[in-house]
Amino acid sequence: MTLNEKLNKLKQIYRDLTKLDQISCLLSWDQETYMPPLAAEGRAEQLAILAKIIHDKSTSLELSDLLYEVYQNRHELSVEDRKFIEIKYRTWQKQNQLTPEFVATWSSLTSQAIEAWKTAKQKKDFHLFAPFLEQLVALVRTKTSLLGKPNNYDVLLDYYEPGLTKKQVDSLFTVLKTGIKQILSSLPQIGPTRYIEAPISWQKQFTKKVLSLIGYNYQTGRQDEVAHPFMTRVGDQDIRVTNTFHENDVSSFFSALHEGGHALYEQGMDSNYIVLLNDYERSLVLHESQSRFWENFIGRTKTFWSPLWPQMQIELPTVFGSMEFADYMKMVNLVQPSLIRVQADEVTYNLHIIIRYEIEKMLVEDNLPVTQVPIMWAEKYEQYLGIRPKNDAEGCLQDVHWSMGNFGYFPTYALGNILAAQIWVQFQRENSDFSEILSNQNYQHILAWLQTKVHKPGTLLSGLELVEQLTGESLNAQYLLDYLAEKYLS
Numbered sequence: 001m002t003l004n005e006k007l008n009k010l011k012q013i014y015r016d017l018t019k020l021d022q023i024s025c026l027l028s029w030d031q032e033t034y035m036p037p038l039a040a041e042g043r044a045e046q047l048a049i050l051a052k053i054i055h056d057k058s059t060s061l062e063l064s065d066l067l068y069e070v071y072q073n074r075h076e077l078s079v080e081d082r083k084f085i086e087i088k089y090r091t092w093q094k095q096n097q098l099t100p101e102f103v104a105t106w107s108s109l110t111s112q113a114i115e116a117w118k119t120a121k122q123k124k125d126f127h128l129f130a131p132f133l134e135q136l137v138a139l140v141r142t143k144t145s146l147l148g149k150p151n152n153y154d155v156l157l158d159y160y161e162p163g164l165t166k167k168q169v170d171s172l173f174t175v176l177k178t179g180i181k182q183i184l185s186s187l188p189q190i191g192p193t194r195y196i197e198a199p200i201s202w203q204k205q206f207t208k209k210v211l212s213l214i215g216y217n218y219q220t221g222r223q224d225e226v227a228h229p230f231m232t233r234v235g236d237q238d239i240r241v242t243n244t245f246h247e248n249d250v251s252s253f254f255s256a257l258h259e260g261g262h263a264l265y266e267q268g269m270d271s272n273y274i275v276l277l278n279d280y281e282r283s284l285v286l287h288e289s290q291s292r293f294w295e296n297f298i299g300r301t302k303t304f305w306s307p308l309w310p311q312m313q314i315e316l317p318t319v320f321g322s323m324e325f326a327d328y329m330k331m332v333n334l335v336q337p338s339l340i341r342v343q344a345d346e347v348t349y350n351l352h353i354i355i356r357y358e359i360e361k362m363l364v365e366d367n368l369p370v371t372q373v374p375i376m377w378a379e380k381y382e383q384y385l386g387i388r389p390k391n392d393a394e395g396c397l398q399d400v401h402w403s404m405g406n407f408g409y410f411p412t413y414a415l416g417n418i419l420a421a422q423i424w425v426q427f428q429r430e431n432s433d434f435s436e437i438l439s440n441q442n443y444q445h446i447l448a449w450l451q452t453k454v455h456k457p458g459t460l461l462s463g464l465e466l467v468e469q470l471t472g473e474s475l476n477a478q479y480l481l482d483y484l485a486e487k488y489l490s
Contacts, residue, residue, distance in 0.1 A: 003073050007081060010066050013057075014088065014276040020054050021278045026234040031114065032226045033242065044111035051107035058095050067092055083460040084273055087281055090162065097146050106143075109135055110405045117403035118227055126374050126392040133402060134370045137363050140407045144364070153361050156408025160284040161415070162462045169357065169411050172418065172477050176350050177384075179481035183347055186489055187335055196331070198319050200245040206315070207243060207256035210308075214294055215447045216241070216260045217267055228400040229255045229342065231262035231291075236275050239266045244342075251343045254295050254332075258342075261294035262287055264447060268455030277459070284409060285463030285475075288416020289423060290454070296346045296417075297424045297483075298446070300333055303438040335488060337385035339394045346417075347484055348385060353414040355380045356399070360407050412463075419463055421480035423454060426471050 001009070024047060031043050057063070071089045074082045113132040120129035144155045157164040208223055219237075226242040233239050241259040245252045265287060266274070298304055306325065313320045320328070335345045341352040359376055362368035368376065377396040378388045389395030401409050427449060428434045437445050458466050467475055 003070065003076055006066050006070050007077065007085075010063070010070060010085075010088075011276055013063055013066075017054060017057055018275055018278060020050065020057070022234050022238075024050050024054070025232050025279065029232050029234055029240060029242075031111070032228075032230070033224045037115075040112065040115040044108050047111050048104045048108040052100055052104045055095060055098070055100055055103040058092065064092065064096075080270075080273065080460060084276065087277070087460065091278075091281055094147060094159075097148065098143070099146065102139075102142065102146060106139060106405060109139060110403065113403040113405075114400065117397065117400060121227070121393050121397040124391040124393040124397070126395075126397055129397060129403070130370050130373075133373070136402060136405055137370060137407075140364060140405065151365050153364050153408065156360075156364065157411065158408075159280070160406075160408050160412055161464065162283070163464055164285070164411075164415075166361070168475075169415070172415065172475060173350075173354050173357065173411075175477040176414065176418075176481070177354060179477065180347060180350060180484075183481070183484055183488060184335070196250050196319055197248050198250055198316060200247055202316055203245050203250065203252045204243075206312075207252050210253060210256050211241070211260045211263075213308075213441075214257065214260055214264065214298070214443050216263055220267060221263055223256070229259050230400075231259045231266070233266050233279070236271075239263045249343065250332075254299060255342065257299040258291040258295040261291035264294070264450070265290040265455050265458070268447070268451040270456045270459040273459050283458065283462040283464075283466070284412035285415045285419055286454070286458045286461070286466055288412050289419035289463065290416075290450070292413075292417050293420040293423060293450075297420060298438075298443070300346065301438065302329055303441065305329065305332070307441060333487075337387050339381065339387060339389050340398055342398075347488060350414045350417060351384045353410050355384060356410040357414075360410065364407060415463065415475060418475050418477050418480050419467055421483050422467055422471050422473070422476065423450075424483070425479055426453075 027043060027047055027050070031040070035043060067085070067089060070077075071085055074085045077085065109132070113129075113136055116129050116132045120126060140156070141151050144150055144152055147155045149155045154165050157166065157169065204223075204225070208218075211223065212218065221239045221241060224240065224242050225245060227244065229241075229243050231239065231241045241256070241263050243252050243255045243259065305328070309320075309325050309328070333345070335347045337348055338344055341349070341356075344352050355377070358380065359368070359373065362376070363370070363373070373396050374392055381395075382388050401407075427446070430453075431437060431445075431449070453470060454466065457469065461469065464475065467473065
């Protein structure tokens with residue numbers, strides 16, 4: 001076979017593997033949305049079997065030989081195909097280091113742990129989840145060993161963002177902590193918080209309108225309710241978002257924008273390659289930059305909400321009818337230390353991430369006993385935010401990530417904020433009329449720019465690579481701090 005014939009055969013194999021991965025994503029989506037509780041054990045078995053099939057096919061002799069031959073001659077390929085092969089070769093190396101037994105155990109345990117986490121969170125009792133977390137931490141440490149760096153957190157960071165290291169994260173987080181502390185110390189005294197009680201049925205319909213406004217395509221997606229919001233791709237033209245609704249707040253507005261940002265990125269990727277790549281082969285820093293871009297840099301502005309405000313007052317007069325628009329904007333931009341990460345303001349949000357990052361490192365590298373997690377969590381919240389959780393549900397059980405085995409994931413949220421700020425500055429540099437674009441709610445213009453500059457090239461680039469290509473700089477936390485200072489202190 002010629003090199004092109006080998007490449008095309010490889011692509012067909014990878015397309016088949018992507019389909020299997022999408023089936024796994026669909027099963028997981030169903031588990032989080034509509035699956036009956038007693039089906040959990042059977043679903044864990046299904047996912048474990050599917051994970052083993054995917055692993056076996058991904059490390060088969062036929063694929064391995066083809067990939068090695070094409071990789072050795074990658075410099076004869078186009079720039080895009082060469083990058084694609086390098087991504088696949090990197091993934092192949094990692095998959096071959098993980099044993100089939102480990103993959104099956106991992107899939108089964110995480111499926112069971114998700115259900116245990118749901119129960120524990122509902123009952124506000126960490127002890128119900130602790131045995132599963134102990135097993136997960138042990139398995140994560142086994143994973144680092146199999147990948148060649150026993151108990152080294154760098155391995156986990158690299159899994160979600162190629163090339164990312166603790167040294168880089170520590171440096172960026174040190175700048176963030178210092179800058180955020182200065183901003184918080186300079187803010188005026190915070191007044192009492194006003195809570196909005198909006199019917200969940202109305203929130204569900206309104207958030208769908210918000211998603212449509214920013215360009216989310218319902219012909220290739222849908223929104224469903226879950227315990228913890230997420231976005232997932234379950235087909236080539238099937239990118240779904242989920243949301244969590246509470247009657248006593250409207251955080252669902254911003255969850256919709258956040259998950260919608262993820263979905264817009266997925267919907268805007270290069271169609272020639274996205275059908276060949278799995279979830280874990282896409283940059284999480286880049287992904288999070290898109291969710292935070294729409295949630296904060298667009299979704300917390302007066303220009304976004306002012307055209308929607310009359311509609312909100314008409315549809316829900318008992319809630320918004322007597323409220324001034326200025327008061328609503330103060331509420332959605334209120335800076336106030338809080339316990340729940342997904343409801344945090346954009347200034348203090350990064351402190352939530354830093355706390356999780358520090359605890360994860362202690363679990364993986366320093367043998368922090370799992371039983372100490374609630375205590376460590378409470379102490380760090382008091383140290384960084386001046387508040388303590390009253391129970392485990394608003395403390396260390398609030399996030400689903402650990403039950404899914406996603407250690408090393410949390411830092412990408414804060415790094416995504418940093419990248420989003422740099423993308424926002426670059427957009428303004430390249431669009432001198434950006435104020436008019438925002439005033440006219442011309443989100444299609446913004447989306448088109450993102451698709452050209454970020455989404456399509458970002459199909460094959462990491463966040464670290466894209467920021468260099470787009471701005472000529474590496475990740476720089478100062479842009480985010482400058483944005484926050486200008487918005488909240490000027």
